[in-house]
Amino acid sequence: MKTNTPTTTALYSIEQAIKAYRKLCNKNISKIIEDITVDQALILIILNDNSSLTQMQIGDLVFKDYASITRILNLMEKKGYIKKGINNKDKRRSLLEITTKGKETLTILSPTIQLNRNTALKNITEDELNQLYTILNKITNNCNP
Amino acid sequence: MKTNTPTTTALYSIEQAIKAYRKLCNKNISKIIEDITVDQALILIILNDNSSLTQMQIGDLVFKDYASITRILNLMEKKGYIKKGINNKDKRRSLLEITTKGKETLTILSPTIQLNRNTALKNITEDELNQLYTILNKITNNCNP
DNA sequence: TATTTTTATTTGATATATCAAATAAATTAC
DNA sequence: GTAATTTATTTGATATATCAAATAAAAATA
Numbered sequence A, B: 001m002k003t004n005t006p007t008t009t010a011l012y013s014i015e016q017a018i019k020a021y022r023k024l025c026n027k028n029i030s031k032i033i034e035d036i037t038v039d040q041a042l043i044l045i046i047l048n049d050n051s052s053l054t055q056m057q058i059g060d061l062v063f064k065d066y067a068s069i070t071r072i073l074n075l076m077e078k079k080g081y082i083k084k085g086i087n088n089k090d091k092r093r094s095l096l097e098i099t100t101k102g103k104e105t106l107t108i109l110s111p112t113i114q115l116n117r118n119t120a121l122k123n124i125t126e127d128e129l130n131q132l133y134t135i136l137n138k139i140t141n142n143c144n145p
Numbered sequence C: 001t002a003t004t005t006t007t008a009t010t011t012g013a014t015a016t017a018t019c020a021a022a023t024a025a026a027t028t029a030c
Numbered sequence D: 001g002t003a004a005t006t007t008a009t010t011t012g013a014t015a016t017a018t019c020a021a022a023t024a025a026a027a028a029t030a
Helices: A010-032 A038-049 A055-062 A066-078 A100-120 A126-143 B010-032 B038-049 B055-062 B066-078 B100-120 B126-143
Strands: A082-086 A094-098 B082-086 B094-098
Touching: A010 A038, A010 A100, A010 A126, A010 B010, A010 B100, A010 B126, A038 A055, A038 A066, A038 A094, A038 A100, A055 A066, A055 A094, A066 A082, A094 A100, A100 B010, A100 B126, A126 B010, A126 B100, A126 B126, B010 B038, B010 B100, B010 B126, B038 B055, B038 B066, B038 B094, B038 B100, B055 B066, B055 B094, B066 B082, B094 B100
Parallel strands: none
Antiparallel strands: A082 A094, B082 B094
């Protein structure tokens, strides 16, 4: 029997889990590469897998505001992980490319990224993972108008 | 059968759900009260329920950095929702009190807060909620060293 | 008691989140 | 083809996140 204070709601537990996970990720990643965050690594992976994404598509993929994407990408370019050009088929769009340094960084980080996931999901069964997906998708859909 | 790209991991679904929920909350709350956020409302609720909490305790409750708490509380004081004094038993600590405006705001927001939770958790059974807690707690514990 | 260590909060610097508005290119309507 | 509208990105302003360092009071130790 649960009481109904804000700190006992499902949403609070979600917040708690994701914050703990992000903290773990950033701690382990910055042990290996100092100047990169989980989110930046995620964007690197996405750029590595899918070529020619727009900033808006990236923003939608990582659930971030487009203004944030602009700034994050600028920092990533400044640090040499990506290169930003202009898409000549549509000059409003930027042409995003992962650099060699970016690819090397992914290679170096790959084991850590895998370790983070494994650590977070330790002792969670396939069944439970499926339950988790199902419930979270319900919540996401409920919240999206 | 799930592939192993970052956007298909459980953690990504968690991020997705919590962002959708926060967006919903902030949208509905700001329809009623313009200058308050979900997090600030949560802190108000906590201050209303538990008297004489320290800033560190609040930070731990809402999973926020103490520096953030300092700044958030300052803004909340500036907007008249709380009052910050000095705890005379321990002058390092601040004495946090919810103001009348703060209490009134909670009363006004209460139905919206409830609506947000109900909206997010619509069609989710008691069983599923318990599964969710169990799994999320596992993740949280796995991530906390 | 004086000194050292710990604790609670604050401040500074930088990155990110969010919203609104600006910019500029592409598309549509006329 | 020109004007109006839509789309992609950027910029500005403000709030929040995060880490490190500063401050000041309390507690522990000598």
